[in-house]
Structure formats: structure tokens, C-alpha cells
Amino acid sequence: MSTEGASTGPRPGTTPLTERSSRVAFARKLTKRQGREKAGAFLVEGAQAVGEALAAHRTGSLRVRDVFSTGQQQHRPLLEHAADAAVPVHTVTERAAAGLSETITPQGLVAVCDLPGASVHAALAAQPRLVAVLVGIADPGNAGTVVRVADAAGADAVLFAGDTVDAFNGKAVRASTGSLFHLPVARDRDVPAVLGACRAVGLRLVGADGNAAADLDEADRSGALSLPTAWVFGSEAHGLADPVLAELDTALRVPIHGRAESLNLATAAAVCLYASARAQRA
Amino acid sequence: MSTEGASTGPRPGTTPLTERSSRVAFARKLTKRQGREKAGAFLVEGAQAVGEALAAHRTGSLRVRDVFSTGQQQHRPLLEHAADAAVPVHTVTERAAAGLSETITPQGLVAVCDLPGASVHAALAAQPRLVAVLVGIADPGNAGTVVRVADAAGADAVLFAGDTVDAFNGKAVRASTGSLFHLPVARDRDVPAVLGACRAVGLRLVGADGNAAADLDEADRSGALSLPTAWVFGSEAHGLADPVLAELDTALRVPIHGRAESLNLATAAAVCLYASARAQRA
Structure with a gap:
């Protein structure tokens, strides 16, 4: 047939x-x-x-x-x-x-x-300078949109860690609008192993956390954003859990200048990844 | 009763x-x-x-x-x-x-x-420095998310111009997560009138346009982003129409460093509005 x-x-x-x-x-x-x-x-x-x-x-x-x-x-x-x-x-x-x-x-x-069989180590093999790590993201549309944003910002890989939604879910594939085919996307349920792999290739682990003491603009002015960075994004509802935050080099919040309580995952990821992309290219 | x-x-x-x-x-x-x-x-x-x-x-x-x-x-x-x-x-x-x-x-x-009865003129009455203008946005979830992002970035107003979805649609209200109550949101079907009102209060009219010759980072380095700005965002499918682009002071694209074809509306708006917010506060 x-x-x-x-x-x-x-x-x-x-x-x-x-x-x-x-x-x-x-x-x-x-x-x-x-x-x-x-x-x-x-x-x-x-x-x-x-x-x-x-x-x-x-x-x-x-x-x-x-x-x-x-x-x-x-x-x-x-x-x-x-x-x-x-x-x-x-x-x-x-x-x-x-x-x-x-x-x-x-x-x-x-x-x-x-299904691409890329391991986390393979995804990080080419001296990455900008990586997005998703930990515990539940919504496939959000996950796919972050893959699209990471691609647009020139990230070298996207890593799905822990109990994050499947990157190859139909809604995630659709939301990525093809970006899933543009950069290595790998997953591993072992969050510490993923973070360790990022650190081993020289990436600074930076969590996006609405409650962080330091904000993105301060980090930008200090020059820290120009370092090779793995941005770590947590769940839409609960953010990054304390055991994950404890493993990071730092956490930064996107400054809220108005009265919004927070940004959603994809827009926060866009601001963070583009801030690093700009600093790394300046 | x-x-x-x-x-x-x-x-x-x-x-x-x-x-x-x-x-x-x-x-x-x-x-x-x-x-x-x-x-x-x-x-x-x-x-x-x-x-x-x-x-x-x-x-x-x-x-x-x-x-x-x-x-x-x-x-x-x-x-x-x-x-x-x-x-x-x-x-x-x-x-x-x-x-x-x-x-x-x-x-x-x-x-x-x-329904808040704010006119475009009333929404712009308090010497705004950062405004978001939506022209022809069809999806209420996108519109509400842009209101949320504009609030977070400290924008002074959001204007719904032309055939844009109703800001008070249930999905738009929900996606704004309360931001609809934080800053003036006004609408007017007359796009040139909305753009003229922005110009009259001293706002530079900047379109977000994936095909623009100049990019956001260049505008940032030139200092142009620190000026009082009305960011104009077009429809998800078609962007800004030529007659609208012709009325703007300039158009800028968010740089695409990877291979993504584009960003979606909300993430592009987040990058643009936060770039202005940072430049205006630097």
C-alpha cells in the first residue's frame, strides 16, 4: 500500500x-x-x-x-x-x-x-552561549511559544527538565511555528542533571523569578547578562521551586513598573532572553 | 428582588x-x-x-x-x-x-x-511617556495579554484603534488578569484620529514591524527609545497596513537572531515595551 x-x-x-x-x-x-x-x-x-x-x-x-x-x-x-x-x-x-x-x-x-533523540549533553555540545531551560511547565502552548521565542532570540538549545509538558505534543509543536526544527530541543526528567550539564559547559544558571531580590535591568547594567547564560523558567502557577532556586547562580525578576502582578511565562521569557541576546551582542 | x-x-x-x-x-x-x-x-x-x-x-x-x-x-x-x-x-x-x-x-x-467611558483624549491627558496602540488585533486573548504587558512595563495607556477586538470581551478581560483596571484603556475606530491624538501629546509614533529596515537594538543605541513613545502594534496575521505605516514616525523590527520567522504579538510587544521602559528609566 x-x-x-x-x-x-x-x-x-x-x-x-x-x-x-x-x-x-x-x-x-x-x-x-x-x-x-x-x-x-x-x-x-x-x-x-x-x-x-x-x-x-x-x-x-x-x-x-x-x-x-x-x-x-x-x-x-x-x-x-x-x-x-x-x-x-x-x-x-x-x-x-x-x-x-x-x-x-x-x-x-x-x-x-x-522524535529527535538529542540528549541534553548533545544539545549542549556546541559551546552554547544562550539556553532556555523549562522546569515544570504544564501548558503545551506556553512551552511551544517559549521554543519560538528562544529561537528568535538566537538561543542555542531549549531543555525540557522535570515534569514539563512534552515538547512534541501537538499544541506545543504548533505554538513553536517550526522553531522546534531550528534548534536542539532535549528533555530529561532529572532536573539537577540538566542544571549540572549546563554548568559543566560554562553556562551561568539564572532563574526568572518574580520574587527575586535583583532585577533584570540591574543585572544588565552590571554586565552580568553578557555572560554565557542558561535561563531557567518555572511553572506558570508556582514559579521555580526552592530546591531548584538553590541550585542556581542567581535569580532575577523582570521589573514590574506598573501595577500588574506578574508577566505570563512567554512574555517574561521574551524579555529575559532578548535582554541576554542584546547584552551578548553589544 | x-x-x-x-x-x-x-x-x-x-x-x-x-x-x-x-x-x-x-x-x-x-x-x-x-x-x-x-x-x-x-x-x-x-x-x-x-x-x-x-x-x-x-x-x-x-x-x-x-x-x-x-x-x-x-x-x-x-x-x-x-x-x-x-x-x-x-x-x-x-x-x-x-x-x-x-x-x-x-x-x-x-x-x-x-464600561469605562474613557475617550482617547482622556486616556492621554496625563502627559504619557509610554503608550501601546493596537490596530486590527483580532484575538481577544492576545489583546488582553498586551494590556497586561503594557501595565507591567509601566505604560500610561492602551488604545484600541480601528477594527480591533473589544477590550471588554470576556477572554480579553481574563487575559489581562486585572490590568484592564490599572491603566486607561480607550478605543476609537478612527485610526488616524488615534495616531493624531498621540502625536498631539508629544508621543513619537513607532510601529513594530517585522519588515522594518531598522531594528530595536539600533534604536536603543541611538537613544531614540528614551523619547516619549506610542508603540503601534498591528494584526497577528497581517502586521501594520501601509496606510498606517505611512503615518508613523518610524518602524522598528525586533531582531530575529535565530531562524524563527517572527515573534507572536504578545512576545514582540513585551520586548518592545520593555526596551522603551528600560531606556526611559536609564
Whole structure:
């Protein structure tokens, strides 16, 4: 079926795969974390993200196993890219595509990709100067947005530590808008091991903490932000736990000049990572 | 019914208002923009936001008309604050509260507040140094998050211009986490009038534009960010339209150091507003 079903669109004589086909049923399991970990694969949805995945496939940094398409005209160029890269393209029914989608309005285009197997050590191998570490982040949209911000700020890696949401959750992949394919993203449940690995490559461990005594602007004026830094971000609800804070070199708060109680995770991460990026480039 | 129904919780002999009571039916209309504009009122949901609304009521900057509660024990202190401020508190059924809620897990606490009637001119009356202008923003969560970020960065006002989502939409109110009550928020569909009002009070009009020739760091080094500034943010999908860009003093892009295509609206606004806040305070 893989050969016969592979095409760049619905052709006469090609029967679209339904949700009952074994290939679609396999892919559907990847909407759950357990399914992703068992299969070593994850789903990427929509033209922008599938395009980024195929670009990563061509450079060898990611393997795309399969692409499923309902055969919409506007996806043709992407499907031709996939076929050129020897990635099997399968025409599926609208209903099969919807079963692989986590959005309300499925785009009818989904890729199955190998989970990147990067270890924390591998992610930190290339003398990083700016890294984001997420500890205990629960919301996949927030996690994906931080990956996007880290990429934009020129970070060298994003590390998911402890009980943080899966970086390859569909919502996280979508919120990262392709950035998941741009920089090494690794995870390890052992928070002290992740922090130790950062320290071992010369990164200063700086926690973002709304209750910290020192603020970002003071650190900026002191020159401290220009040092190689791993920014450590805690959960949306509870921030960084005391045992994590105790392992850091320092903690800084984003100054609140008005009367807001706090910033949300993604906006705080944007301010912190861009402050380091600016200081490191000044 | 308003006198008999007012209490700080369900007491023996108090019949909770149902969704069919005229007071609850009136409030329910406020979940729609048309209903809000007709009644000159909006809804605020949950303990944190209702607490902020009551605090604003006490200072006279907002009027809270009514509070609806399912009578949960943990809301008692807030309900006593309301009663102390002569705000009528009404016990309602769970179902009535759910009908006023736009969240999946209603907290059973909703306040009806007067829509602030601040004009753009009034919002700019106090010699502002930092203002955020939203033009054509469609997503209420994004709009509310920008209000929160603007408050945190110490902005003096947020202006909703043109076809921007209603600032008093339930999702926008929730995303602002109380910041909507901290600084003047005004709207006007006439974009040139809003920009003209900003210019008239001495604000430099700076657009955030991913395609701008100059970047934020260059503007920072030149000292330009320390000037009184109105940051103008465009729609998530299309950015700022050319006729708007033509009216601005300049446009700046947040530098993208990595391979991300762009930042999302809220994170870009955070980086821009905090850059101005830091420069203005340096």
C-alpha cells in the first residue's frame, strides 16, 4: 500500500486511506504522549510546519517518515518537495486527516516525524552561549511559544527538565511555528542533571523569578547578562521551586513598573532572553 | 428582588437566582459585544479579576454594579468587601453562573461593571511617556495579554484603534488578569484620529514591524527609545497596513537572531515595551 498509496494528490485510481487503514491508525496513536514515546515519532500539522519539517529532513536534522494529505491544490508544491526527498505521501480522506488533527479547522496536511533523540549533553555540545531551560511547565502552548521565542532570540538549545509538558505534543509543536526544527530541543526528567550539564559547559544558571531580590535591568547594567547564560523558567502557577532556586547562580525578576502582578511565562521569557541576546551582542 | 437576593452567601431562606431571573438574563447579554455596548457594562469573572474590579470600584475608577456568586466558601472575603462597598451581591445557581461564564471551569463568581467611558483624549491627558496602540488585533486573548504587558512595563495607556477586538470581551478581560483596571484603556475606530491624538501629546509614533529596515537594538543605541513613545502594534496575521505605516514616525523590527520567522504579538510587544521602559528609566 505504501507504494500504491504514495502520490502527490488524489489521482484517478488512487483510493484515499481511511481512518481504518493501519498507517492512519498508527499515526493517530501519536496524538498521545505514550504513543509518541512507544513509536519514537510525533505529528506535525499544517503547511507551514510540514514545510519546516521537510526542510529539516533535507538537511538530515530530522527524519520525516510519512506525509498525509487530503490532496488540496495549495499543498501540491509541498507534496512535490516531499516526493523529491523520497518521503512517502499518502492521500487520506478528510475524516482520516481530521482524526490526526488537534485543531478545530484541520488543514488536511500532517507529517509523521521521528522524535529527535538529542540528549541534553548533545544539545549542549556546541559551546552554547544562550539556553532556555523549562522546569515544570504544564501548558503545551506556553512551552511551544517559549521554543519560538528562544529561537528568535538566537538561543542555542531549549531543555525540557522535570515534569514539563512534552515538547512534541501537538499544541506545543504548533505554538513553536517550526522553531522546534531550528534548534536542539532535549528533555530529561532529572532536573539537577540538566542544571549540572549546563554548568559543566560554562553556562551561568539564572532563574526568572518574580520574587527575586535583583532585577533584570540591574543585572544588565552590571554586565552580568553578557555572560554565557542558561535561563531557567518555572511553572506558570508556582514559579521555580526552592530546591531548584538553590541550585542556581542567581535569580532575577523582570521589573514590574506598573501595577500588574506578574508577566505570563512567554512574555517574561521574551524579555529575559532578548535582554541576554542584546547584552551578548553589544 | 435586589434587596432580598443580596447577601454574602446562600443563607437559609435565600433562594438563589436562576438563569431565568431578569438580573441574570440581563447580565448574560453582556457576553456579546452588542449587549455590552447597548448596556454600557461588561462582565468580570473569577476571584482575582473580581477582586481587582472591587479595588477599582473603591478608588472610584470603575463602578461595579452587581456581583453574582454561587456562594462558595472561598469567595466569602471578597463578597464581604463587595457588601462593604455597597455593591449588591446576589446568590445564583451553578447553572446561572455557568451561563455568565466563558471558561470551561466556571469559578462561580462574576461581576457586572460599567464600561469605562474613557475617550482617547482622556486616556492621554496625563502627559504619557509610554503608550501601546493596537490596530486590527483580532484575538481577544492576545489583546488582553498586551494590556497586561503594557501595565507591567509601566505604560500610561492602551488604545484600541480601528477594527480591533473589544477590550471588554470576556477572554480579553481574563487575559489581562486585572490590568484592564490599572491603566486607561480607550478605543476609537478612527485610526488616524488615534495616531493624531498621540502625536498631539508629544508621543513619537513607532510601529513594530517585522519588515522594518531598522531594528530595536539600533534604536536603543541611538537613544531614540528614551523619547516619549506610542508603540503601534498591528494584526497577528497581517502586521501594520501601509496606510498606517505611512503615518508613523518610524518602524522598528525586533531582531530575529535565530531562524524563527517572527515573534507572536504578545512576545514582540513585551520586548518592545520593555526596551522603551528600560531606556526611559536609564
